[in-house]
Amino acid sequence: MKYSSIFIADLYTVVVFCITIIIILIVSEGLNRRMQLKSITTRKFVHISIGLLSAFSPWYFNNSLTVIVIAILFTAGNLYMLKKDMLASIHRHKTHNYGTVFFPLAFLALTIFFWEKPLLFLSGMVVMAIADPLALTIGGNITHPRKFTLWNDTQSTY
Numbered sequence: 001m002k003y004s005s006i007f008i009a010d011l012y013t014v015v016v017f018c019i020t021i022i023i024i025l026i027v028s029e030g031l032n033r034r035m036q037l038k039s040i041t042t043r044k045f046v047h048i049s050i051g052l053l054s055a056f057s058p059w060y061f062n063n064s065l066t067v068i069v070i071a072i073l074f075t076a077g078n079l080y081m082l083k084k085d086m087l088a089s090i091h092r093h094k095t096h097n098y099g100t101v102f103f104p105l106a107f108l109a110l111t112i113f114f115w116e117k118p119l120l121f122l123s124g125m126v127v128m129a130i131a132d133p134l135a136l137t138i139g140g141n142i143t144h145p146r147k148f149t150l151w152n153d154t155q156s157t158y
Helices: 003-009 011-033 039-055 064-083 099-114 118-139
Strands: 146-150 153-157
Touching: 011 039, 011 064, 039 099, 039 118, 064 099, 099 118
Parallel strands: none
Antiparallel strands: 146 153
């Protein structure tokens, strides 16, 4: 099968997937700007929404190559938007971190290693989609957390 036919087979799904992500980001920006929700809150909303959307990728994409390309493009796009301070609803947080870049990288890794095992893929994505915002919520309530830095990205533990 030619590469072009692989991408054409998933073209409709790619369009719907990307439009859904764009809608989630627009809603997030609206919540941040119009309703003055904190960026940490809208970031959690985006994390959970896109994480759960992505978790079911093996069931609505025909092949992993398309998803790998999407993950690489979103990684590059998120890095660019982070550096240019775009998408305030997910990037303007008191700690300037690379979570929006690591997320599609983890999605890429899960796609490469677990695409043929969709339940493992789903499990990894759901844990990532739910656990990180939950940890942020719980960790935000710790008064004196221990901190560590991973690639200029400060995290906390207790």
